[in-house]
Amino acid sequence: xxxxxxxxxxxxxxxxxxxxxxxxxxxxxxxxxxxxxxxxxxxxxxxxxxxxxxxxxxxxxxxxxxxxxxxxxxxxxxxxxxxxxxxxxxxxxxxxxxxxxxxxxxxxxxxxxx
Amino acid sequence: xxxxxxxxxxxxxxxxxxxxxxxxxxxxxxxxxxxxxxxxxxxxxxxxxxxxxxxxxxxxxxxxxxxxxxxxxxxxxxxxxxxxxxxxxxxxxxxxxxxxxxxxxxxxxxx
Numbered sequence: 001x002x003x004x005x006x007x008x009x010x011x012x013x014x015x016x017x018x019x020x021x022x023x024x025x026x027x028x029x030x031x032x033x034x035x036x037x038x039x040x041x042x043x044x045x046x047x048x049x050x051x052x053x054x055x056x057x058x059x060x061x062x063x064x065x066x067x068x069x070x071x072x073x074x075x076x077x078x079x080x081x082x083x084x085x086x087x088x089x090x091x092x093x094x095x096x097x098x099x100x101x102x103x104x105x106x107x108x109x110x111x112x113x114x
Numbered sequence: 115x116x117x118x119x120x121x122x123x124x125x126x127x128x129x130x131x132x133x134x135x136x137x138x139x140x141x142x143x144x145x146x147x148x149x150x151x152x153x154x155x156x157x158x159x160x161x162x163x164x165x166x167x168x169x170x171x172x173x174x175x176x177x178x179x180x181x182x183x184x185x186x187x188x189x190x191x192x193x194x195x196x197x198x199x200x201x202x203x204x205x206x207x208x209x210x211x212x213x214x215x216x217x218x219x220x221x222x223x224x225x
Contacts, residue, residue, distance in 0.1 A: 031211050042217035043158070043202065056212060091157055101146050101206055103213060105157040 004106035018080040025094030035091040120216035133190040143205030150202040
């Protein structure tokens with residue numbers, strides 16, 4: 001399998017613009033997670049899905065953030081409008097609960113909001 | 115108390131020595147534990163998982179779990195410069211598949 005795929009790998013945008021991050025989980029995995037990592041706060045869970053249904057979005061910082069998973073092979077994380085403090089690396093991870101709790105991470109998207 | 119706590123380091127050890135990384139956790143994180151390694155600019159990758167009290171060995175790596183004292187550790191024997199990375203400890207509350215990560219310990223192995 002190709003592993004978790006994320007796009008874009010790098011995104012530079014200006015404050016106020018809409019940003020959409022994309023993730024393709026490992027085929028057959030039933031859980032998908034979105035994380036944000038910064039030097040100050042470390043790795044934070046934003047939201048996770050089970051079988052395409054959002055289970056816990058308590059980590060989403062505010063209404064500017066939204067996430068969808070229209071099918072088992074695709075998820076998006078959208079920030080609208082973006083702010084400089086959203087600058088971070090955003091990781092997507094997936095797992096097959098039936099095979100254990102190991103989460104497999106994608107390469108991440110480095111977001112810079114100017 | 116944070117749910118998962120780690121010393122941020124850096125932890126500096128000479129090549130060939132044993133590196134000992136430690137993590138403590140709260141009652142909310144009590145079932146499964148994971149050690150991830152993250153190289154600079156890369157994504158976390160799983161090193162070890164441990165579910166029950168005691169030691170679990172895999173090559174140069176040994177994970178230790180003590181549920182009574184609420185700590186989990188990772189020992190790296192014969193440390194190599196290529197082991198230099200940030201090591202993230204994570205725990206699972208069990209009812210969900212949600213992992214709680216510590217802030218990571220930076221390990222530097224000196225040649």
